[in-house]
Amino acid sequence: MDRRTFLRRAGLGSAGVAAVAAPVGTYALGHHLGATQLDGNYQQSVRAGQQRGAVNVWWSVTTDERVLALTFDDGPTKQFSNEVMDVLDRYHVPATFFLIGKLVEKYPDHVARMIADGHEIANHTYDHYSAATQSIDEVRRTVELGADAVASVLGDRPRWFRPVKGHITGTLLSAAASIGHDVAMWSVSRDPGIGTEIDDMVGVRTNYVDSVHEGAIVIFHDGIGRSGFDLTGPDADLMLARRTEIDALPDVVERYLEEGYRFVTTSQLIDGFGRFETDDPGAGDDGGGDL
Numbered sequence: 510m511d512r513r514t515f516l517r518r519a520g521l522g523s524a525g526v527a528a529v530a531a532p533v534g535t536y537a538l539g540h541h542l543g544a545t546q547l548d549g550n551y552q553q554s555v556r557a558g559q560q561r562g563a564v565n566v567w568w569s570v571t572t573d574e575r576v577l578a579l580t581f582d583d584g585p586t587k588q589f590s591n592e593v594m595d596v597l598d599r600y601h602v603p604a605t606f607f608l609i610g611k612l613v614e615k616y617p618d619h620v621a622r623m624i625a626d627g628h629e630i631a632n633h634t635y636d637h638y639s640a641a642t643q644s645i646d647e648v649r650r651t652v653e654l655g656a657d658a659v660a661s662v663l664g665d666r667p668r669w670f671r672p673v674k675g676h677i678t679g680t681l682l683s684a685a686a687s688i689g690h691d692v693a694m695w696s697v698s699r700d701p702g703i704g705t706e707i708d709d710m711v712g713v714r715t716n717y718v719d720s721v722h723e724g725a726i727v728i729f730h731d732g733i734g735r736s737g738f739d740l741t742g743p744d745a746d747l748m749l750a751r752r753t754e755i756d757a758l759p760d761v762v763e764r765y766l767e768e769g770y771r772f773v774t775t776s777q778l779i780d781g782f783g784r785f786e787t788d789d790p791g792a793g794d795d796g797g798g799d800l
């Protein structure tokens with residue numbers, strides 16, 4: 510089993526990964542995309558270099574204990590969130606919901622139930638655009654507004670942020686660091702790159718069951734991305750894909766419980782089991798100064 514701990518400490522100051530790496534990529538990219546793009550990337554790298562702070566990025570933790578964090582992205586939605594919470598309630602397991610700010614404003618009652626049911630809530634941007642397609646100001650805006658939307662129900666900005674489509678950029682890490690987020694990715698999904706059909710419930714269930722491991726962060730969805738805004742109408746394929754995931758959910762939870770897994774929130778997983786590890790015995794645990 511591949512039980513990897515990926516903890517990157519991107520110290521976004523003078524010795525930071527993003528700040529050091531950015532100029533190299535800048536010139537290579539600018540060569541292909543022209544002077545305007547070069548200038549834009551240069552501005553971003555300069556501003557990333559002015560950033561202070563750090564952000565941790567977690568895919569999973571390394572532990573021998575059968576513990577996992579179940580997570581849901583893209584809610585709250587009227588289509589799926591209550592159904593998901595009913596399943597979690599039935600099995601008495603907690604989860605972490607990575608919420609879209611715009612939908613938090615639309616369905617605050619769903620979010621209030623998540624909190625009342627003992628789940629952790631977290632930020633998944635305000636409007637669900639990938640950081641890979643946005644300017645630094647747009648990225649900062651969507652991360653901050655997403656955090657503020659969650660705070661409107663929670664009382665405080667949440668600890669955790671998950672990037673849209675898992676797209677991590679230097680700008681995104683900078684924005685996350687500036688408001689004190691840590692970043693939660695995932696290590697177990699419905700389809701680990703083997704092309705499961707969107708309506709293949711048995712295949713999806715098998716993928717979840719077969720790829721689980723101690724310390725996993727497992728990703729499901731209780732939403733349909735930007736389709737949840739009702740701007741374009743629900744995306745039929747995405748609806749079907751989500752339906753398939755949620756149909757598989759009760760069986761997956763049951764199997765995890767049968768195999769002795771204990772369900773915890775993302776914060777409980779990281780605080781209880783997370784530690785910085787490296788394959789390089791000569792490296793310290795204080796970040797990437799030698800990179």
Ligand SMILES: [Zn+2]
Binds near residue numbers: 582633637
């Ligand atoms: Zn998403």
